[in-house]
Amino acid sequence: MRSVTKAYRPISWPTLGAGGDTGSWRMHRPVVNHELCTKCQFCWVYCPEAVIDRKAITIDYRYCKGCGVCAVECPTGAITMEKEE
Amino acid sequence: MATSIKKLPDIEQVLSGNGACGGCPATMALRMVGKALGPNAIMLLTPACSVASMGMTPKLGYNWPCINITFASAGSSASGITNAVEIMKEKGRFEGELPTVFSWAGDGGTYDIGFQALSAAAERNENIIHFCYNNEAYSNTGVQRSGATPRGTFTTTTPTGKRQPKKNMALLMLEHNIPYVATATVAYPADLYDKVVKAKSIKGMKYIEILAPCYLGWQFDMADTVQLSRMAVRSGAWLLWEADNGRITFNNPTAQFISGKKNPEAVDEYLMKQGRFSRLLQGPDAKERIAEIQGDVDREIAFMRERAKIFI
Ligand SMILES: Cc1ncc(C[n+]2csc(CCOP(=O)(O)OP(=O)(O)O)c2C)c(N)n1
Ligand code: SF4
Ligand code: SF4
Ligand code: SF4
Ligand SMILES: [Mg+2]
Numbered sequence: 001m002r003s004v005t006k007a008y009r010p011i012s013w014p015t016l017g018a019g020g021d022t023g024s025w026r027m028h029r030p031v032v033n034h035e036l037c038t039k040c041q042f043c044w045v046y047c048p049e050a051v052i053d054r055k056a057i058t059i060d061y062r063y064c065k066g067c068g069v070c071a072v073e074c075p076t077g078a079i080t081m082e083k084e085e
Numbered sequence: 086m087a088t089s090i091k092k093l094p095d096i097e098q099v100l101s102g103n104g105a106c107g108g109c110p111a112t113m114a115l116r117m118v119g120k121a122l123g124p125n126a127i128m129l130l131t132p133a134c135s136v137a138s139m140g141m142t143p144k145l146g147y148n149w150p151c152i153n154i155t156f157a158s159a160g161s162s163a164s165g166i167t168n169a170v171e172i173m174k175e176k177g178r179f180e181g182e183l184p185t186v187f188s189w190a191g192d193g194g195t196y197d198i199g200f201q202a203l204s205a206a207a208e209r210n211e212n213i214i215h216f217c218y219n220n221e222a223y224s225n226t227g228v229q230r231s232g233a234t235p236r237g238t239f240t241t242t243t244p245t246g247k248r249q250p251k252k253n254m255a256l257l258m259l260e261h262n263i264p265y266v267a268t269a270t271v272a273y274p275a276d277l278y279d280k281v282v283k284a285k286s287i288k289g290m291k292y293i294e295i296l297a298p299c300y301l302g303w304q305f306d307m308a309d310t311v312q313l314s315r316m317a318v319r320s321g322a323w324l325l326w327e328a329d330n331g332r333i334t335f336n337n338p339t340a341q342f343i344s345g346k347k348n349p350e351a352v353d354e355y356l357m358k359q360g361r362f363s364r365l366l367q368g369p370d371a372k373e374r375i376a377e378i379q380g381d382v383d384r385e386i387a388f389m390r391e392r393a394k395i396f397i
Contacts, residue, residue, distance in 0.1 A: 014148040018140020019104030026107075045090045045274050046311050048105065048113040050097045063101035067108030068308030081308075 017063065022049070026066030028081035032057055036078035043070035043079060087275035094120045103146025105138035108307035110297035110314065111218045112138060113271045115147070115189065118216065121281035124148060126185040127166055131159050131194035134225040134299075135218065156198045159188040160206030163213040171212070185285055187214040192233035193223045195294075196254050207261035207290045214284050214291040217254065220299035228302040235322070237356075237365045237378050240302070246365045246374070250381045256392070258292040259328050265289075267327035270296035272314035276336055280327055296323045304360025313358060321349030321382050324389055333393035343390050352379050 012018075037057050044054040046069050051060040059070075071079040098119025105112040111134055128149040130136050136153060140146040154162040167186040173179040190199055195217035203215060222240050223229040229242040236250045259266045265287050269277035277295060284291040298313035300306065305313055317323035318338060325336040334340075341347040353375060356362040365374050 010150070012139070012143045012145035012151075014100060014146075015140075015144040016100050017102035018100065018144035018146035019102055019138070020141070022102045022104075041090050045093065045117075046113065046271075048099075048107075048109050048116065048310075049101050049103075050099060050116055051101050054095070060101060065107030067310070068306075069108050069113075069310055072308045073311055 021062055022065050023060075023062045026061075026064060026084055028066045028068060029061065029084050030059055030064065030066065030068065030070050030079050031082050032059065033078045033080070036076045038076055038078075040075060042073050042075060046070065046073045087273075087279055090275060093117075093275070093278060094123075096120055096123060098122070098124065098148045100146050100148060102140075103138050104140045105134065105146075106301060106307070108300055108310045109134070109138065110220065110271050110299055110310050111135050111191075113310070114218050114269075114277065114295045114297055117271075117274045117277045118187075118189075118281050119148070121278050122185050122187065122285060125182060126187060127152070127170075129154050129159060129163050129166065129186070129188040131156050131188070131190040131199060132225070133191035133194055134220070135189055135191070137225055156194055158202050159190045159194055159199045159215060160202035160204070160211075162202075163188040163215065164206045164209065164211040167212045185214065186212070187216060189216050189218070191224070192217060192219040192221060192231045192254075195219075196232035196252060203258075204261065207258060207263050207292070210263060210289045212288055212290070214281075214293060217292075217294040218297045219254075219294055220297045220302055221251070222299070222302045224299050224302045235378065236381055237374055238361050239364055240361070253385065253388075255292065255294045255326075256389075259331065259333075261290070262331065263290040263292060264330055265291040265328065267291075267293045268296070268323070268325055269293060270314045270318060270323055270325070271298070272311045272318065273325065273336075276325065283327075283329075302361065304363070305358055309358070313355075316350075316355040316358065319350050320352045320355040321386050322352055322355055324385065326389065326393075332396045333389070335389075335393070342386060343393070349382070349386070352382050 044052045051064045099116040128151045230240045267280040325339040335343045342349045
């Protein structure tokens with residue numbers, strides 16, 4: 001591999017939180033009721049942020065923007081949106 | 086049968102904490118595209134929300150080499166990159182499987198400003214995938230009308246509602262005689278995933294358009310992004326189809342409307358969910374204007390039904 005000259009080096013690198021700690025944007029927090037959850041993974045597939053663990057169905061609140069899509073799409077009503085303090 | 090949701094790959098090419106709005110349909114769609122393409126790809130982006138969503142330099146919210154290009158040049162820039170990597174491989178300067186070269190552009194960058202270069206790339210049958218995520222307006226600059234904005238829509242440049250219908254961009258691409266064209270939307274993620282997997286395996290020009298209901302431009306509650314996408318399909322305002330070498334097939338539920346097995350829902354409820362139609366719905370001529378929009382939807386279904394019967 002030939003060395004890459006400075007001019008051709010990328011100026012950005014893939015990183016989590018490229019928009020900051022986007023969890024701070026949240027007005028409402030999605031909370032999963034595991035007793036109602038059937039692990040269908042609908043919330044996981046529709047979450048634009050990729051913050052839901054598809055096995056455990058837990059949410060990474062550091063980046064979850066609180067959009068509420070997961071709560072609307074959950075077929076069993078296992079996710080409720082609770083007001084952030 | 087579409088891939089089941091539980092079988093979709095774990096890989097995430099869209100990284101958490103990027104700069105997109107909450108509930109962003111473009112990001113939702115790109116996430117599925119990432120699962121289908123995997124990491125071995127090069128992404129080209131024209132100015133749009135998905136560029137603003139990349140995050141703040143030197144951080145990047147997508148896990149691909151990304152190239153920001155000028156508005157008009159998705160077709161030409163992607164052509165250049167795909168030819169360059171092929172020649173590098175020929176010369177032995179590139180090892181392993183060739184990356185998928187794809188452009189990711191909005192409706193502005195596809196229907197309007199990028200149309201000429203895209204048409205030329207299609208005519209040359211360049212080996213790329215062009216994705217248009219269609220939020221039916223220039224969203225990143227505050228929601229101006231585009232060629233994809235449907236009739237009746239209020240935008241900042243159509244303050245009395247757009248008078249013209251949208252164009253059928255996917256059909257225009259099909260008429261370039263390219264090997265693969267598909268439409269998709271975020272409510273049907275497995276359908277989108279399968280279409281991208283198929284496009285990846287085909288050499289030559291591929292065009293995939295994804296309807297992306299944007300809460301900001303369409304004026305609805307962001308939590309309802311997927312609901313609006315589903316309503317668009319169920320009302321026939323958005324048709325799901327794909328064309329392999331010019332042969333059109335429809336995907337469900339659109340296929341049921343085309344075959345006449347089921348009727349699409351009236352467009353009214355879909356319109357009423359969106360603030361961008363509210364002034365139209367409250368106006369004195371609301372009835373006629375809704376009938377006009379319903380007419381556009383009915384015409385498109387009738388046209389595509391007949392167009393699909395023609396293939397050689
Ligand atoms: C030649 C040129 N004209 C105008 C702009 C300003 N501009 C940046 S993003 C954008 C809107 C893009 O609309 P679209 O392609 O539909 O993507 P969206 O923002 O809706 O995601 C505009 C007009 C620009 N960057 N370059
Ligand atoms: S959508 Fe609801 S039921 Fe399905 S996995 Fe998520 S929380 Fe559980
Ligand atoms: S609120 Fe939005 S970002 Fe947060 S977990 Fe649900 S879908 Fe994902
Ligand atoms: S304006 Fe719409 S398309 Fe643009 S980032 Fe926000 S939700 Fe996504
Ligand atoms: Mg747009």
